[in-house]
Amino acid sequence: MLSVTDLTMRFGGLKAVDSLSFEARAGDITAVIGPNGAGKTTVFNCITGFYRPTSGTIVLTHPAGGGTFALERMPGHRIAAAAKVARTFQNIRLFAGMTVLENLLVAQHNTLMAATGFGVLAVLGVGRYRAAEAAGIEKARFWLDAIGLTSRADDPAGALPYGAQRRLEIARAMCIDPVLLCLDEPAAGLNPRESEELNQLLLRIRSLGCSLLLIEHDMGVVMRISDHIVVLDHGKKISDGSPPEVRADPGVIAAYLGEGDEDEVPA
Amino acid sequence: MTALRDAFLSAIVALGLFGPLVGLVTANGEHGLALTARPVATAVIVGLVFFGRLLMLSWRGRTPRATNRALAERITRAGKYLTPVLLVAAFALPFTGSRYYIDLGTLVLTYIMLGWGLNIVVGLAGLLDLGYVAFYAVGAYSYAILATTFGLGFWTCLPLAGILAALWGVLLGFPVLRLRGDYLAIVTLAFGEIIRIVLINWVSLTNGPNGITGIPRPTLFGLAFSMDGGPGTFAGFFNIEPAVIQRIIFLYYVIFGLALLTNWVSLRLRRLPLGRAWEALREDEVACRSLGINVRNTKLTAFGIGALFGGFAGAFFATRQAFVSPESFTFIESATVLAIVVLGGLGSQLGVALAAIVMVGGLEVLRDLLSTLGDQLHSPFFGDIANELPLYRMLIFGLALVVMMVLRPRGLVSGRTPGVALTKPKEIAPELVAQGRG
Numbered sequence: 001m002l003s004v005t006d007l008t009m010r011f012g013g014l015k016a017v018d019s020l021s022f023e024a025r026a027g028d029i030t031a032v033i034g035p036n037g038a039g040k041t042t043v044f045n046c047i048t049g050f051y052r053p054t055s056g057t058i059v060l061t062h063p064a065g066g067g068t069f070a071l072e073r074m075p076g077h078r079i080a081a082a083a084k085v086a087r088t089f090q091n092i093r094l095f096a097g098m099t100v101l102e103n104l105l106v107a108q109h110n111t112l113m114a115a116t117g118f119g120v121l122a123v124l125g126v127g128r129y130r131a132a133e134a135a136g137i138e139k140a141r142f143w144l145d146a147i148g149l150t151s152r153a154d155d156p157a158g159a160l161p162y163g164a165q166r167r168l169e170i171a172r173a174m175c176i177d178p179v180l181l182c183l184d185e186p187a188a189g190l191n192p193r194e195s196e197e198l199n200q201l202l203l204r205i206r207s208l209g210c211s212l213l214l215i216e217h218d219m220g221v222v223m224r225i226s227d228h229i230v231v232l233d234h235g236k237k238i239s240d241g242s243p244p245e246v247r248a249d250p251g252v253i254a255a256y257l258g259e260g261d262e263d264e265v266p267a
Numbered sequence: 268m269t270a271l272r273d274a275f276l277s278a279i280v281a282l283g284l285f286g287p288l289v290g291l292v293t294a295n296g297e298h299g300l301a302l303t304a305r306p307v308a309t310a311v312i313v314g315l316v317f318f319g320r321l322l323m324l325s326w327r328g329r330t331p332r333a334t335n336r337a338l339a340e341r342i343t344r345a346g347k348y349l350t351p352v353l354l355v356a357a358f359a360l361p362f363t364g365s366r367y368y369i370d371l372g373t374l375v376l377t378y379i380m381l382g383w384g385l386n387i388v389v390g391l392a393g394l395l396d397l398g399y400v401a402f403y404a405v406g407a408y409s410y411a412i413l414a415t416t417f418g419l420g421f422w423t424c425l426p427l428a429g430i431l432a433a434l435w436g437v438l439l440g441f442p443v444l445r446l447r448g449d450y451l452a453i454v455t456l457a458f459g460e461i462i463r464i465v466l467i468n469w470v471s472l473t474n475g476p477n478g479i480t481g482i483p484r485p486t487l488f489g490l491a492f493s494m495d496g497g498p499g500t501f502a503g504f505f506n507i508e509p510a511v512i513q514r515i516i517f518l519y520y521v522i523f524g525l526a527l528l529t530n531w532v533s534l535r536l537r538r539l540p541l542g543r544a545w546e547a548l549r550e551d552e553v554a555c556r557s558l559g560i561n562v563r564n565t566k567l568t569a570f571g572i573g574a575l576f577g578g579f580a581g582a583f584f585a586t587r588q589a590f591v592s593p594e595s596f597t598f599i600e601s602a603t604v605l606a607i608v609v610l611g612g613l614g615s616q617l618g619v620a621l622a623a624i625v626m627v628g629g630l631e632v633l634r635d636l637l638s639t640l641g642d643q644l645h646s647p648f649f650g651d652i653a654n655e656l657p658l659y660r661m662l663i664f665g666l667a668l669v670v671m672m673v674l675r676p677r678g679l680v681s682g683r684t685p686g687v688a689l690t691k692p693k694e695i696a697p698e699l700v701a702q703g704r705g
Contacts, residue, residue: 099693101685110560
């Protein structure tokens with residue numbers, strides 16, 4: 001459903017991503033892994049419209065004939081609103097001063113806004129906004145149950161523990177009804193139990209028909225839940241395949257464990 | 268001992284500051300200006316600083332930090348009862364019949380309305396706007412020009428003035444979209460000045476620095492408030508003696524209504540997706556974009572709606588004064604309104620109202636208080652302090668503002684109440700709420 005072709009991203013003289021091509025299939029959990037500085041987050045930022053790639057194409061095809069979107073040419077907010085690609089951030093970006101519920105409602109902004117009659121009708125208290133809001137709260141409640149935060153719905157998001165903030169950010173992204181959810185290191189900083197809960201949540205999201213693309217350092221998470229892994233190093237793809245294939249790839253092992261430089265004199 | 272040394276240091280700083288400012292006076296002497304020294308007045312002020320600092324240190328030494336938090340909660344809880352009290356007081360004010368108080372009330376309400384308008388931009392959307400007076404000016408001149416050129420009435424022009432101001436708000440929004448924080452502040456500051464300078468120089472339209480006179484007064488359902496008491500007037504219709512106070516009271520209720528409208532719309536919007544998006548924008552713009560919120564349009568609506576209420580207030584200002592000139596729309600007005608919003612607590616409706624009462628009403632009360640106090644102190648020892656004391660008004664006021672911001676850095680009413688809740692809305696501590704960086 002997502003096909004990245006010859007994606008290149010330069011920052012001045014630095015080639016962060018170098019003619020990268022890969023596919024993410026519908027209904028799959030695709031993981032992008034690689035050592036620090038391999039260009040994973042840059043790829044994410046290109047896909048979600050935060051960077052405009054230097055060259056290359058990123059095409060998203062909605063499953064079941066929902067249309068095709070050239071993501072590299074769309075403005076950032078349209079990628080979420082029209083192409084339905086949601087994302088989370090490496091350093092959690094919640095609306096800390098707003099409640100958990102409000103965070104989930106802000107994510108439904110476009111749906112709710114459409115029901116306000118350009119704001120005027122809803123200010124006057126007429127029209128169908130009330131029903132739309134009730135539906136929005138119902139959807140928020142569904143995700144609150146899914147991430148186990150229903151009892152904290154009216155607490156400020158900034159007051160939640162770290163693991164809960166991670167889950168909330170995922171739930172917030174799910175509230176835009178995405179077809180593709182991009183997660184930037186969702187397991188970073190989680191303890192093993194929280195990490196396991198996250199796996200269950202991600203599998204549940206996949207079972208709801210949403211495809212996932214994730215950047216992850218935690219090999220436990222990656223190997224256990226991914227259907228397909230893309231390995232990057234220095235902006236280039238060095239391996240691509242199912243978890244067992246990637247694990248057996250000597251190039252990947254070299255990239256992760258380090259390899260001797262060519263001019264290094266053997267002892 | 269440290270406290271003593273600290274107080275002593277403060278006294279030296281005060282001496283350095285007030286020595287030249289208060290201790291030396293220039294007066295017309297025989298050969299031009301002459302300098303006179305005033306050691307007593309300086310000593311009094313330096314002594315005040317010394318003991319004030321000593322008192323402050325001993326007070327802070329005794330009270331633990333936690334009480335500050337409890338105080339904040341108490342203020343928030345008191346706010347629930349304060350709102351109806353203030354509303355009733357505002358409604359009942361004209362019954363005092365005192366022209367002075369009604370005029371002062373009208374002025375305070377104008378600033379409350381401006382504060383609430385700016386609160387949408389600065390408090391909710393987190394966009395620092397230093398040129399809010401521009402929209403006030405656009406509203407005032409729109410009404411002035413429409414009324415004097417086309418003979419339109421106040422109630423026809425009021426929405427037009429608001430819409431024109433909103434239009435300018437959107438126009439201003441376009442170039443500043445890419446700017447954030449300090450840069451945004453500077454551009455809005457410049458915009459405020461541009462409007463004022465255009466008003467001064469576009470003589471054919473605005474009559475330049477002379478301003479526009481003879482702006483018509485508002486009518487009550489077509490009944491004018493004129494002094495002749497004829498059949499078409501308010502006094503004539505109700506068969507009462509015409510008096511100026513009737514118009515003053517009417518104007519008071521007009522601005523009262525307009526301010527309430529501003530408040531009502533802001534409160535409604537906060538519960539709607541648009542208001543929530545503004546607050547989300549203040550919290551994190553990048554996250555908003557990732558959720559499909561059109562950041563540009565959302566900022567534009569904040570600017571536009573804020574400007575709309577500025578325009579309404581401007582039209583009211585023009586009709587109350589019956590005269591507008593560029594002098595009324597200087598940067599100091601923007602600064603006052605912004606100070607009201609910041610002092611009140613970003614995003615808080617009650618805080619803004621309280622801050623406007625303190626900043627605008629308090630300043631007037633202080634003027635009275637100081638001149639009465641000065642009269643009491645007529646004695647050779649204090650010299651001509653009776654005439655001078657009122658001049659210290661701004662100094663005392665500035666000091667009060669500094670003290671207030673030190674004690675309550677996030678404003679008078681600084682918590683945030685969420686607009687929607689699953690069970691029961693809970694106040695959100697100000698430390699968690701972002702202040703916005705444009």
